[in-house]
Amino acid sequence: MALKTPEEFVRSIADLKLEIYLFGEKVDDYVNHPLIRPSINCIAMTYELARKPEYEELMLATSHLTGAKVNRFTHIHQSVDDLVKKVKMQRLLGQKTGSCFQRCVGMDAINALYSVTYECDQAKGTDYHEKFKKYVQYLQENDLVADGAMTDPKGDRGLPPHQQPDPDVYVRIVERRDDGIVVRGAKAHQTGACNSHEIIVMPTVAMREGDEDYAVSFSVPANAPGVFYIYGRQSCDTRKVEENVLDVGNAQYGGQEALMVFDDVFVPWDRVYMAGEIEFSGALVERFAGFHRQSYGGCKSGVGDVLIGAAALAADMNGVAKASHIKDKLIEMNHLNETLYACGVACSAEGSRMPAGNYQIDMLLANVCKQNVTRFPYEIARLAEDLAGGIMVTMPSAQDLFGEKTGPWVEKLMVGQCDTPTVDRMRIMRLIENMTIGAGAVGYRTESLHGAGSPQAQRIMIARQSNMEHKKRLAKDIAGVGQAVEPLEDKVLKPTAVKK
């Protein structure tokens, strides 16, 4: 069993010597950079929990390729049980980090590619599936993190990829050689890209005729020549470089997004999983999106658990926990949060076996799951802010709490319920701030809205799968539409007199 320790993971990322730019400068010691380290800690948690017996039931799975126990983030789902455990694992990670923990994108990418490469080979005689299986085995045996890179910058959304004024807004093949392909372009919003050993690229939309060079899927090491990263800003990010990180709220963990550029990157053929097969590009997009929409039922309910706990603590510390409206707001938060989880479990429980042998979630319910995720964290966040009170956004800084003149005043005036030290009340308020409008809100709110596809994308999928003709037939049957008018007695039991 080749499970890395968290320390080995961090060292392995540092050893890649990735080309990362932040605030206009190349960052050399990125694993120790205060803006970047919290996101690395999140993925390190996926390694830490996998080595603990009390979590291995969720964190580990038996590889169908090797029979070895592997981190579930590198596993190809082999059963409904695997799909459900995936969601539970993600809830656990959300609880332990209070943040987007980033490793799920690669897991969703390998599960989508597993079935699509198989079906492409069957239909078109290509040789992608065996190559891909070897790649998955490589990820498993070395316990690696893969970033699933789907979203291109896209430019003018009204034009197809091959008609874009600047072709670099989509990743595409620019050269085909005997030994491989050369690609150019970029992927945006890449969660966890700078914490990954490998990058798996997929097309971002179903490609049509003329877009063959854009129907490309491949893997490269994260430090492949020509790949570089421009780190994304987050709300309140520079609080992480302040002397006292109390004002960050969640100082240990955080999310990460990057703009990833492919500047004429060579990919050998054994790492290419799609190269022009436009007929299968749509299936790859749909299946990756489906798995990723399932993921949100787990991760966001886990992060929601932390926010609800913080809101309840804020109520305790404010001395208002017994008020009935406070209790009711916490009930509502839990109701919404468990609904997200319920949707994640439901789409897993209704999963089915693909021709390739792996298990796929139920698409309709996965899209329902994500559609709820685009809304409920916003309401949960609103209720958390309600319970915290306005002090959450007007509090003095940590420096003022510890300042010579200001400290005693902040200490005595920011106190809530007297048994709680002021510093702890401020910590909880900052955590709520972090998760609702700070750096953590990037993962909990806006990513909930746009991650795995914006709300309209799910509505399109829900519309496609809602089986409206069947529902109309049900209604017609009940209402008697199109049937001859018959005496009521023929259709309904005569009411009998009530016995006294």
Place this chain on the structure above:
Amino acid sequence: MKILYCGGCNPHIEREALAAELEADERLRDSDVAVYISGCRRSCRTGHRLVLDTPGTLVVAGEHLDGTPVPATELAERIRRRLVLKKGVR
């Protein structure tokens, strides 16, 4: 005695603390029993079953022992009594 955990995503009880308490009791070490500890009543470790037919098993699922409600504070003692007195272990 063997301890088997669920994945710990919804712990209503302190699973590790319960396991540690049982493992610290020398009288229980040679018990030929598998104790399944799930953190909540969903009982994921035993396939959502609150009690197993297999001989030599005990199932903890949140505040339940083999399907019977037991407060968290009493779980360790109840398990001890079963294993030491060999009562109630199938």
